[in-house]
Amino acid sequence: MSYFEDLMPGDHREIGSYVFTAENIAAFARQFDPQPFHLDEYAGRASIAGGLSASGWHVCAAWMKVMVADFTRAATECAARGETPATPGPSPGFRDLKWLKPVFAGDIVAYAWDVRSTRASESRPQWGLVNFFNTGVNQRGEQVLSFEATVFMPRRRA
Amino acid sequence: MSYFEDLMPGDHREIGSYVFTAENIAAFARQFDPQPFHLDEYAGRASIAGGLSASGWHVCAAWMKVMVADFTRAATECAARGETPATPGPSPGFRDLKWLKPVFAGDIVAYAWDVRSTRASESRPQWGLVNFFNTGVNQRGEQVLSFEATVFMPRRRA
Numbered sequence: 001m002s003y004f005e006d007l008m009p010g011d012h013r014e015i016g017s018y019v020f021t022a023e024n025i026a027a028f029a030r031q032f033d034p035q036p037f038h039l040d041e042y043a044g045r046a047s048i049a050g051g052l053s054a055s056g057w058h059v060c061a062a063w064m065k066v067m068v069a070d071f072t073r074a075a076t077e078c079a080a081r082g083e084t085p086a087t088p089g090p091s092p093g094f095r096d097l098k099w100l101k102p103v104f105a106g107d108i109v110a111y112a113w114d115v116r117s118t119r120a121s122e123s124r125p126q127w128g129l130v131n132f133f134n135t136g137v138n139q140r141g142e143q144v145l146s147f148e149a150t151v152f153m154p155r156r157r158a
Numbered sequence: 159m160s161y162f163e164d165l166m167p168g169d170h171r172e173i174g175s176y177v178f179t180a181e182n183i184a185a186f187a188r189q190f191d192p193q194p195f196h197l198d199e200y201a202g203r204a205s206i207a208g209g210l211s212a213s214g215w216h217v218c219a220a221w222m223k224v225m226v227a228d229f230t231r232a233a234t235e236c237a238a239r240g241e242t243p244a245t246p247g248p249s250p251g252f253r254d255l256k257w258l259k260p261v262f263a264g265d266i267v268a269y270a271w272d273v274r275s276t277r278a279s280e281s282r283p284q285w286g287l288v289n290f291f292n293t294g295v296n297q298r299g300e301q302v303l304s305f306e307a308t309v310f311m312p313r314r315r316a
Contacts, residue, residue: 032219034223035226048247056249057218090257093254093256095255098250147251
């Protein structure tokens with residue numbers, strides 16, 4: 001993961017993909033969202049989505065999984081260059097989360113982010129705030145998820 | 159779950175609680191958010207949260223679990239009265255999700271909703287749109303989660 005100073009408005013990064021399967025869709029649903037259309041192909045077909053579809057929260061949790069894998073990879077590369085990897089700070093939350101299309105068993109969702117804006121934190125000089133626009137796009141090129149998140153990123157000269 | 163006509167601005171409902179444990183915090187984190195401070199007590203203590211804390215997405219997924227349990231319960235009661243239970247439609251997403259405080263192992267989060275506004279859907283006469291303000295409050299009375307969601311609810315005379 002980058003330091004605050006490394007991120008500029010307009011930056012774009014493809015962070016990785018997640019494969020949704022009937023098994024992982026139902027496993028997530030059993031734990032957290034046991035609605036019939038997330039558990040069972042037949043109920044999914046009868047639902048408004050028209051097929052077994054993933055819980056919206058599964059689509060979000062999968063984003064987090066891909067995000068953590070990406071920043072772990074970036075930190076490893078950074079350490080390999082002899083630099084100290086940056087550790088992102090807590091996220092205060094996010095805005096305007098949209099589940100734009102259902103995610104079906106067999107779908108592969110590719111996640112990416114774009115930096116919308118950056119600003120120094122007035123109260124915490126060791127951190128900057130970066131506003132990211134996050135998206136998930138399926139193998140048909142359809143956006144299935146978008147949300148905006150503002151994250152504390154450490155400053156290089158903290 | 160209620161029909162559109164049963165929900166009025168100002169309505170409030172306590173939907174249930176979820177107990178966060180070191181085990182379920184780490185189990186969620188291993189699947190979707192394997193950052194050290196969500197996996198390990200020691201790393202949690204060294205983090206900004208000051209203790210082993212749940213992934214924000216776990217706090218959301220637990221809300222969904224409690225929500226589904228509550229509307230399943232309401233549907234059962236409704237069926238017992240000889241009425242046809244309402245099935246909520248898809249959620250297009252939500253706004254302004256805030257993780258206000260860390261959720262630690264041992265915390266019990268009570269979730270609730272308030273209806274902010276209701277309106278008929280112009281494009282889909284069989285549905286109404288209900289705007290809910292959702293919260294999670296821990297056993298110390300601190301709000302740990304809030305977000306606003308607009309949900310399609312079926313109309314009684316669809």
